[in-house]
Every structure is written in C-alpha cells, then in structure tokens.
Amino acid sequence: MGPLLPNGIIPTEWDSLIAILIGLVFGFILESSGFSSSRKLAGVFYGYDFAVLKVFFTAALVALIGMYYMDYLGYMDLAQLYVHPTYLWGAIIGGIIMGVGFVSAGFCPGTSLCALAIGKIDAFAYVGGALIGIFIFSELFTLFQPLYDGTFLGNVTLMDTFDINPYWFVFIFTLIAILIFVISDLIRKRTKKQVYN
Amino acid sequence: MNIEKNNRTVYWNPYFGGFLLGILIILTFYITGRGLGATGALKSGVVAVVDAVAPTHAANNAYYSKFIPEEKSVLDSWLVFEAIGVILGAIISGGLSGRIAWKIQRSPKITNRRRLIFAIGGGILFGLGAQIARGCTSGAGLSGMSVLSTGGFITVISIFGAGYLAAYFFRKNWI
Numbered sequence: 057m058g059p060l061l062p063n064g065i066i067p068t069e070w071d072s073l074i075a076i077l078i079g080l081v082f083g084f085i086l087e088s089s090g091f092s093s094s095r096k097l098a099g100v101f102y103g104y105d106f107a108v109l110k111v112f113f114t115a116a117l118v119a120l121i122g123m124y125y126m127d128y129l130g131y132m133d134l135a136q137l138y139v140h141p142t143y144l145w146g147a148i149i150g151g152i153i154m155g156v157g158f159v160s161a162g163f164c165p166g167t168s169l170c171a172l173a174i175g176k177i178d179a180f181a182y183v184g185g186a187l188i189g190i191f192i193f194s195e196l197f198t199l200f201q202p203l204y205d206g207t208f209l210g211n212v213t214l215m216d217t218f219d220i221n222p223y224w225f226v227f228i229f230t231l232i233a234i235l236i237f238v239i240s241d242l243i244r245k246r247t248k249k250q251v252y253n
Numbered sequence: 254m255n256i257e258k259n260n261r262t263v264y265w266n267p268y269f270g271g272f273l274l275g276i277l278i279i280l281t282f283y284i285t286g287r288g289l290g291a292t293g294a295l296k297s298g299v300v301a302v303v304d305a306v307a308p309t310h311a312a313n314n315a316y317y318s319k320f321i322p323e324e325k326s327v328l329d330s331w332l333v334f335e336a337i338g339v340i341l342g343a344i345i346s347g348g349l350s351g352r353i354a355w356k357i358q359r360s361p362k363i364t365n366r367r368r369l370i371f372a373i374g375g376g377i378l379f380g381l382g383a384q385i386a387r388g389c390t391s392g393a394g395l396s397g398m399s400v401l402s403t404g405g406f407i408t409v410i411s412i413f414g415a416g417y418l419a420a421y422f423f424r425k426n427w428i
Contacts, residue, residue, distance in 0.1 A: 059286030079338020089270030101420040110267035118275020119399035138287040140397035142385040142404030149385025151411020154273035161375025164390040166291035174347035178372040185376020193384040197316035
C-alpha cells in the first residue's frame, strides 16, 4: 500500500533517481503546456490567455479525485501523506507578495526553471531575483520569524478547519472549476488578442 | 520555415496538460508521500552558497541552520534533484518543438531593460513570499490543494487575488 517510499516498499537509495525522473516529467508537462512563456502565463491576469488557470485547477482536481479513489480502493493511505502546514498570516501575506511578483515577472519559480532551460534570458534574471529574495528573507529571518512561525494551525486540511465532507467538497469544487473554465472562455473571447510565442 | 515558426507557439491543450500533471501529482504522492516543489531547490542553492562562503554565519543564522544537514551536502536533497529533472524535461520538450533559443521575451511596447528589471523584481518578491508562506505555487499551491491543505488553498487565493488587484499597475508590461 502506498505511499511506497515511506512504507519501505521502494528502498530509499532510489530516492534521488525518482526525484530526477518525476522532475523530468514535471518540466516536460509545464513546457509543453506553454508555461515557459511569461506572456502566456501573465494572460490569466488580463484575460487574453487562461492556460494557467485551466492547467492548474485541472491538475489539482485530477490529483484530488484520483487520490481519493486510490484511498477508497485501498491502494494508498491518504492519512500518511504530507499535508502542507497552515500558518495563517504567513500563508496570506506570503501569498500576496508572491501574487505581486507573479504579475510583475510573469513567472513562478517552477515555470521560470522551464523558461530558463529553453534559453529565456528574462527567466535567468527572475531566478537570480528569487535567489536574492530568499537571501534577504534568510538574512532578516529574526524580523520575519513572528510571521513565519506565528498563527500555526497545524497540518490541517479543509475538513479539519471547516468540518466538511471531503467527497461533497471535491464534487462542488469540480462544478465550480468547470463554471470558472466556461466563464474564462467567455472573457477571453471578449478580450483583445495578444501575439507572442 | 513558416511551419517551424508556427510550431513554436503550438502548445498542448491546457486540459490535457492539466490532466497529465494531475496524474503526475498522484504518482508523486503515491511513491514519495509528498508533493512537488520548486522553490525548495532555490533555497538549497542559497543555503549551499552561504554555507560555503561564510560557514560560521550560516551556522549562527536560525534559518540557514535549519537546512544544513549534519552528514550530507545541502544540495543532496530531493527537491534539488527534482529541479534538475524539471530543467532536463523542459529542455527535451522545448527541443522537440524547436523552442530553444536565447532571447528576452517581452511585450513589444517595453524595452529589454524594463523587462529584465521587472523580472528581477518579481523574482525577489516571489522568493521572499515563498519563504514566508513556506512554499510557492508548486509546493503550497498545487501539492497543498491536492491534499486539501487549508494553508495551500489560502496561499493560492492570496496569490491570484493579489495578482488581479495588482494587474492594473503592471499592465504596460503585458498588454
């Protein structure tokens, strides 16, 4: 039963090779979906290209539904999976800062690595900037620490926080996503096209 | 020539790409018990450089020291190998579609200099924000949402919310 590495079904010596292979597929999918193009990515904020929204939410939903099925069928124990921890204000303020960075540069870190790989010089600039940002945070860590370590709610899921049924949530989330996809297409048709590659 | 030029802008259908990415996330959780990430590798890079240049400083800093393992190299981490894979995967995909070329991609309305300044500035903000939120669009967003993490959802809403609110001020760069 999965997860395989934590349960010792695959020995940990395979860890690094698996990491490279998973990364390879990740990079291939992102690049093939057009995520090495900052102008395509930024389109989500101006209504001329919603690829980010579509890829991102489709992926999250496929993963969610798939993993709940695997848990239901007994192939994987969801309770053993790592849940990204919730530090309330850190998540909000960090997210806001990232949002401004996203619309300024048109990249997030994963997509910038793909763009850098195919020779985009602006992606090298972006990655350099991200390294500087991480360096600033680390050097000023004592200043950021109250925010970084504060308002810790645990490794909680939406079921813990709002006491909702996960199956209903996934079902409603799927309907909302489909609605958003339809609306995004309507918006794109009314927006002036941008030419880029 | 014309075909080659057109080919560069033909990307996968976003739902197809999203579906495959979803399958990859399932596989990643199934094998490793954790999700994907991107900023983690950059953080390891920064920690490794600081640790090499000023080891005492790194050991005394409460943040760097969290990520310096006793018995192995800072760079010997899952996320670093994953990031190397991401770069290789993108080279293969870009290479197959003829998209590999040195260039600064920008709107025709702005200069290269402006594009690079905003790219560096955006990078600084994203690097900083990703540390505060303990993850970026991959680690907190995609992987967090896939296991219904409350923090993951909050971070995604904050990223897109702030992006839409700030979009007006950056419009010259894109439209």
